[in-house]
Amino acid sequence: MQVSLFKSYLTAPSSPYKGGKSRSEIQSDKPIYKLSSNENLLGASPLALQAIQDNLHLLNEYPERTGESLRVALSEFYQQQLLPASFITANSGVGIIELLVNAFLEEGLECIASNPGFKPYFRFPEKVGAKVHDIPLVGDNYLLDIPSILNAINERTRMVWVCSPNNPAGTYIPKYQIDELIEQLPEHVVLVYDEVYYQFATAEDYSTALPYVVAGKNAIGINSFSKAYGLAGLRVGYAYSTPEIAAYVRLMRRPFLLNTLSLEAAKAALKDNDFIQKTVANTNAGKAYLYPEFDKLGLQYWKSQANFILTKPDMDAHEFEAKMLEQGIMVRPVANFGAPGCVRITIGTPEANAALVAGLKKVLV
Numbered sequence: 342m343q344v345s346l347f348k349s350y351l352t353a354p355s356s357p358y359k360g361g362k363s364r365s366e367i368q369s370d371k372p373i374y375k376l377s378s379n380e381n382l383l384g385a386s387p388l389a390l391q392a393i394q395d396n397l398h399l400l401n402e403y404p405e406r407t408g409e410s411l412r413v414a415l416s417e418f419y420q421q422q423l424l425p426a427s428f429i430t431a432n433s434g435v436g437i438i439e440l441l442v443n444a445f446l447e448e449g450l451e452c453i454a455s456n457p458g459f460k461p462y463f464r465f466p467e468k469v470g471a472k473v474h475d476i477p478l479v480g481d482n483y484l485l486d487i488p489s490i491l492n493a494i495n496e497r498t499r500m501v502w503v504c505s506p507n508n509p510a511g512t513y514i515p516k517y518q519i520d521e522l523i524e525q526l527p528e529h530v531v532l533v534y535d536e537v538y539y540q541f542a543t544a545e546d547y548s549t550a551l552p553y554v555v556a557g558k559n560a561i562g563i564n565s566f567s568k569a570y571g572l573a574g575l576r577v578g579y580a581y582s583t584p585e586i587a588a589y590v591r592l593m594r595r596p597f598l599l600n601t602l603s604l605e606a607a608k609a610a611l612k613d614n615d616f617i618q619k620t621v622a623n624t625n626a627g628k629a630y631l632y633p634e635f636d637k638l639g640l641q642y643w644k645s646q647a648n649f650i651l652t653k654p655d656m657d658a659h660e661f662e663a664k665m666l667e668q669g670i671m672v673r674p675v676a677n678f679g680a681p682g683c684v685r686i687t688i689g690t691p692e693a694n695a696a697l698v699a700g701l702k703k704v705l706v
C-alpha cells in the first residue's frame with residue numbers, strides 16, 4: 342500500500358486564496374491609487390490610531406488570554422442585545438472563517454456556498470477535506486437559489502455561507518430571503534452570514550444576522566475591522582452567535598490570539614462613530630459621482646451596497662487591470678470569485694475617484 346506523508350486534499354490542485362496584491366508587489370515610479378482590496382481610502386479610525394500610540398508601552402507583556410475586554414466592548418456596541426458570551430474574536434474576518442471551518446467541518450462533512458462569492462468559503466473547507474456545494478446566485482441581482490440550497494442539504498451538511506453585501510458583486514440578499522432560508526434550515530446546519538460590509542448597506546430591506554441571532558436561531562454574523570474602520574493592516578475581526586455556538590467555536594481559539602494593540606485599537610474603533618459616518622458619506626458620494634461617469638463611458642456595473650463596485654469592462658479583465666495600472670490605478674479581476682470577465686473597483690476619496698475616471702477614459706476608448 343502506498344502511504345503518503347501528505348494529506349491528499351491539501352496537495353490536490355485547486356486555485357488557492359491569495360488575497361489582493363499589496364502595494365509593494367507593484368513596480369511603479371508613479372503614485373498609485375490602490376482600489377483593489379476594498380480598503381478605506383480615508384485611512385484608519387483616528388481613535389484606533391490613538392489607542393495604538395497609548396498602549397505601545399504594554400508590548401513587553403502578554404495580552405489578555407481570551408480577549409474578553411473586546412467581547413465586553415462588543416456587547417456594549419450592540420447595546421447589550423448580545424452578551425459578551427455571544428462573541429468570538431480573531432485575527433481578522435478571514436481568521437473567523439478559518440475558526441468556523443475548523444470548528445464545524447472535517448473530511449466527510451459538507452457546506453454550501455454560492456458563486457459569485459468570497460473565495461475562502463470554498464478554499465478553506467477544502468483544506469480540511471470537507472466538500473463545498475456551489476449553489477450559484479441567480480438573476481441580475483444575484484439572489485439566493487433557496488430551493489437548490491435546501492435540496493443540497495443532507496445529514497453531512499453543517500454550514501450554509503451567505504455573504505451580504507456580497508463580495509465581489511456588491512449586491513445584497515433581501516431580508517425576505519434570509520427569513521425564508523433560516524426557517525427551513527435543519528437544526529444540524531448553521532447559517533454563516535458574512536456581513537463585513539454592513540455599514541455601507543442602504544437598502545431598506547437589508548438585514549444583518551443580528552435579529553436572527555437575538556431570536557436564538559442557528560446563525561453566525563461575521564464582521565471585520567478591515568473595511569469601514571480602516572484597520573486592514575491590523576488584522577482584527579469578530580463574529581457573534583448564540584452563546585452556545587459562540588462558546589463552541591471559541592474552543593478552536595488559541596490563547597493570546599489577539600495582540601494588545603489589536604485589542605485596544607478595536608475597542609477604540611467601536612466608539613469612533615464620527616469616522617464611520619465620514620466613511621459611509623464618502624462612499625455614498627463616490628457612488629453618486631461614479632455611476633453616471635460609468636454610464637457615460639458605457640462601462641457595465643452593478644449598483645453596490647458595499648464600498649466597491651463590480652464592473653464588466655468590454656475587454657479581457659487582466660488586460661484591463663494592466664492598462665489601469667499604467668494609469669496609476671490598481672483594480673481587481675474577480676474571475677476566481679466566480680465572476681469571469683469582471684473587475685472589482687474600490688470606491689476611493691474624491692481625488693482617487695477622479696483619477697479612476699480619468700484612467701477609465703484613457704483605457705476604455
Ligand SMILES: Cc1ncc(COP(=O)(O)O)c(C=O)c1O
Nearest residue numbers: 433434435459508537565567578
Ligand atoms: C466578504 C468578506 N468577508 C471577509 C473578509 C475578511 O476581511 P479581513 O480578513 O480583512 O477581516 C473580506 C475581505 O475582503 C470580505 O470581502
